[in-house]
Amino acid sequence: MPEIPEMEIYKDYLNKWVKDKRISEVNVLRVKSVNLESVDFCHNLIGKRIQDITRRSKYIIFHLDDGYFLLTHMMLDGRLFLLPLDESKEDQPIKNLKSEVVNSGAEDLRQRIKQLPGKPSVIFGLSNDLVLFFCSLTLGYLRYLSQDELEAKLGELGSEPLDPSFDAQEFNRLLTGKRGMIKPWLMNPKNIAGVGNAYSNEALFGAGILPTRLISTLSSADRIRLYNSLTMILRDSIRLGGDMEEPFAPWDDFTGGYNPYFKVYDRTGKPCPVCQNVIEKSEIGGRNAFFCSICQK
Structure with missing residues (x-):
């Protein structure tokens, strides 16, 4: 599932290529992926200009010039793909193509x-001969929302770990008095918004903390290490291209560049990069946890 780094990379690409474009055509191929009847969804979007694209947690938000918003969540398998149309086809005008x-x-x-x-x-035809595909939205979705509806939806989310106001002191405050194991807490979007299975595993490894550790047993030093590990890994992943293997566009050779840097996530049976112990896997809260039982305590 795309997490903060992958959605941040999508956001940056969309701002570069899609911002200020008008939506000229819409085709809803999977009606369950949108929150309105297909004809109404298309009617509300066609002709609208995309003024900005922002991210909150794992959501991408398209700001439209009618004061409404288009909220999208990729969930597990959803992906975006931008297709610049081939202008060399002289026998077929771009508009028709x-x-x-x-x-x-x-x-x-x-x-x-x-x-x-x-x-x-769902497919958007955009001005400047671009087509934007929303693919595999089996669980993912697009929502055309008012300001109030958007605020109600996003109001359920917790802190953004890369927000400048989110520091080690705030992280410690959020953990104070909490019970249960640390990994499910990290993945709960009401606590920390946008951290999923991949980066929670990596952050815990970087901090030397087992995913099964009870929050109540974490020292101040543990919490500072975890804060530093989490924020550093998220920033590194954004800088290096994130985890997704599928490119954003035919020219995209950046997306997925962080994949070789994972130390424990999805590396069951492989050697720990620090101590060479075998990476183990267990299930915690219905999700796979990957860890080194020597490096993590």
């Missing part, structure tokens, strides 16, 4: 556009 692509069926598009990272669920 864009309409053809936007209004094609999902299976037909997967055959024609091999780079698509999944089955298209």
Whole structure:
């Protein structure tokens, strides 16, 4: 599942390529992926200009020029893909080519556009000859929301770990008096927004803390190490390209660059990069936990 780094990279790409573009066409191929009837969803979006793109937790938020917002969550398998149309096709005007692509069926598009990272669920035709695909939104979704609706949805979220106001003191305050194991707490979006399975495992390894440790047993030094580990790993992942293997666009060779740097996540049976002990896996709260039983206590 995309977490903070992957969604931050999406946000940056979208601001570079999609900001200030108008949505000229919309095709809803999976009706359960949107919060309105397809005809209403399309009607509300066509002609709108995308004024800005921001991120909150694992959400991407498109700010539209009608005062409404488009909120998207990728969930487990959702992916974005931007297709710049080929202007060299002199026998087929770009406008018609864009309409053809936007209004094609999902299976037909997967055959024609091999780079698509999944089955298209919703497609936007944009000004400047761009097509934006929202793929594999089986659990993910798009929501056309008012300001009040957006604030109510985002109001459920906890602290952003990369926000300048979120420091070690605030992290310690959030942990004070809490019970239970540390890994599920880190992954709860009501506590820390946007940290999932991959980066919670990595942060705990970096801090030398087992995922099963009870919060009440963490010392002040443990909490500071965990704060520093978490924020450093998130920033490093954003800088290096995040975890997702699927590119954002045909020219994208940056996305997924952090994958080789994972030390414990999804490395069961491989040697610990610090002590060479075998990386172990267990299930905690329904999610896989990866750890080194020597380096983590």
